Amino acid sequence: MNGPSSGRVGGLSRRDFARLVAVGGASSWIAAGSTWVPSAEALPPTPAAPNEAFWEAVRDQFVMPRDLGVINAANLCPSSAPVLQAMYDATRDIDRDPSPNNREKLGEAKETTRSLLAEFLRVTPEEILITRNTSEANNMVSSGVQLGAGDEVVIFADNHPSNKRAWESKAERFGFTVTELPVPNPHPGPEYYIDAVEKALTSRTRVLSFTHLTSTVGDLFPARELCRIAREREVLSLLDGAQTFGLLDVDLSDLQPDFYTGSAHKWPCGAKEAGVLFVNQRSHDKIWPTILSAYTGRVGISRTHEGFGQRDEPAMIGFSEALKLQTTVGRQAIEQRSQELAQLVIRELGAVDGVKVWTSPNPALSSAVVSFQPGNLDLRKLSAALYENDRIGCATRGGADRGGLRFSPHFYNLQSEVERAIGAVKKYMAQGV
Numbered sequence: 001m002n003g004p005s006s007g008r009v010g011g012l013s014r015r016d017f018a019r020l021v022a023v024g025g026a027s028s029w030i031a032a033g034s035t036w037v038p039s040a041e042a043l044p045p046t047p048a049a050p051n052e053a054f055w056e057a058v059r060d061q062f063v064m065p066r067d068l069g070v071i072n073a074a075n076l077c078p079s080s081a082p083v084l085q086a087m088y089d090a091t092r093d094i095d096r097d098p099s100p101n102n103r104e105k106l107g108e109a110k111e112t113t114r115s116l117l118a119e120f121l122r123v124t125p126e127e128i129l130i131t132r133n134t135s136e137a138n139n140m141v142s143s144g145v146q147l148g149a150g151d152e153v154v155i156f157a158d159n160h161p162s163n164k165r166a167w168e169s170k171a172e173r174f175g176f177t178v179t180e181l182p183v184p185n186p187h188p189g190p191e192y193y194i195d196a197v198e199k200a201l202t203s204r205t206r207v208l209s210f211t212h213l214t215s216t217v218g219d220l221f222p223a224r225e226l227c228r229i230a231r232e233r234e235v236l237s238l239l240d241g242a243q244t245f246g247l248l249d250v251d252l253s254d255l256q257p258d259f260y261t262g263s264a265h266k267w268p269c270g271a272k273e274a275g276v277l278f279v280n281q282r283s284h285d286k287i288w289p290t291i292l293s294a295y296t297g298r299v300g301i302s303r304t305h306e307g308f309g310q311r312d313e314p315a316m317i318g319f320s321e322a323l324k325l326q327t328t329v330g331r332q333a334i335e336q337r338s339q340e341l342a343q344l345v346i347r348e349l350g351a352v353d354g355v356k357v358w359t360s361p362n363p364a365l366s367s368a369v370v371s372f373q374p375g376n377l378d379l380r381k382l383s384a385a386l387y388e389n390d391r392i393g394c395a396t397r398g399g400a401d402r403g404g405l406r407f408s409p410h411f412y413n414l415q416s417e418v419e420r421a422i423g424a425v426k427k428y429m430a431q432g433v
């Protein structure tokens with residue numbers, strides 16, 4: 001690991017790295033955040049049973065200072081040093097020579113990202129659209145599927161606004177109806193949802209739209225079975241994968257949704273404003289393009305549905321690097337590591353008097369998104385104390401619906417910082433905040 005006085009940051013000279021940051025117009029944080037820098041060293045091979053030393057080497061791929069434990073992957077993940085480096089190189093290259101001649105190769109780079117995405121999700125490049133994020137991808141589906149009076153869309157109560165409010169708004173506009181199925185807490189088991197969907201789908205239902213892993217309390221939905229039921233009833237399925245893409249070893253050839261969506265800047269640890277929309281080959285003729293402009297993709301559905309005008313190609317190149325890092329570490333290893341850290345949180349906090357854990361302790365029903373209500377502690381004060389006193393970043397969930405704090409650990413989190421977060425919550429539960 002390079003120390004603070006090292007002249008290099010993730011393979012960049014300090015001067016170049018400062019310029020990279022300046023590219024984003026945020027040069028002020030380089031001074032505040034430069035106390036720790038990542039290693040440019042290659043990762044060791046992932047051991048059969050990865051130990052903490054291995055996860056420290058993984059952490060060294062990220063620029064987050066070692067004293068800061070941000071346990072908030074469900075919201076936004078840091079990009080790794082290889083991603084930063086790739087984006088810097090590509091941005092500098094284009095800005096040094098923005099001629100069409102020099103930029104021609106960016107079209108190739110975009111197709112490379114598409115191929116890597118297809119490989120990652122175990123589908124074909126012809127079925128992949130590179131979007132800005134999950135919100136955009138979800139809306140491309142709700143705007144692109146032709147629906148009208150007499151048609152019905154079935155959703156769940158626990159969907160992100162981009163997969164709930166979006167449907168409701170379009171229903172108002174186009175005259176179809178939206179049926180919302182309840183999501184009980186604690187997780188009632190997969191059979192409950194299978195049964196609920198079997199009963200809910202009618203001859204009018206055109207789309208079933210649900211979230212693979214909820215962002216609220218981390219309920220894992222039986223995606224494969226729900227997509228199968230939809231398929232058998234000739235209903236289109238939209239699987240919102242914002243919380244599983246880059247966390248679980250998702251295999252779309254097995255789950256077989258019609259549409260799957262995700263964001264690079266969440267669990268994949270890629271660039272901001274890059275995302276994915278998978279459109280199953282069997283459904284290419286079921287969705288209209290939402291945005292029509294120049295610079296489409298070169299294969300499959302991207303030739304008609306990915307003309308978004310001028311794009312941020314360096315972000316897409318960064319996306320590639322993120323997928324490569326995940327593949328190098330190992331998808332199964334990442335899934336397992338994140339879940340182990342989450343299980344630690346559930347076990348430890350579940351045993352604290354007054355703490356109500358909303359997330360299922362059953363690893364078959366949850367993954368790495370853990371929400372809990374810390375007694376009567378004021379959430380804002382608790383979150384501020386955790387950040388300022390204990391150097392822990394996490395999400396707060398206000399409101400009446402299973403409010404509290406959310407810890408969502410990922411493969412860059414060390415066990416020691418998850419333990420520090422747990423210890424700090426225990427401390428504030430005992431002494432107040």
Ligand SMILES: Cc1ncc(COP(=O)(O)O)c(C=O)c1O
Binds near residue numbers: 133136240
């Ligand atoms: C389930 C789910 N869907 C969609 C989104 C939207 O993601 P983005 O803001 O990257 O578009 C989120 C964000 O947290 C989410 O949790």
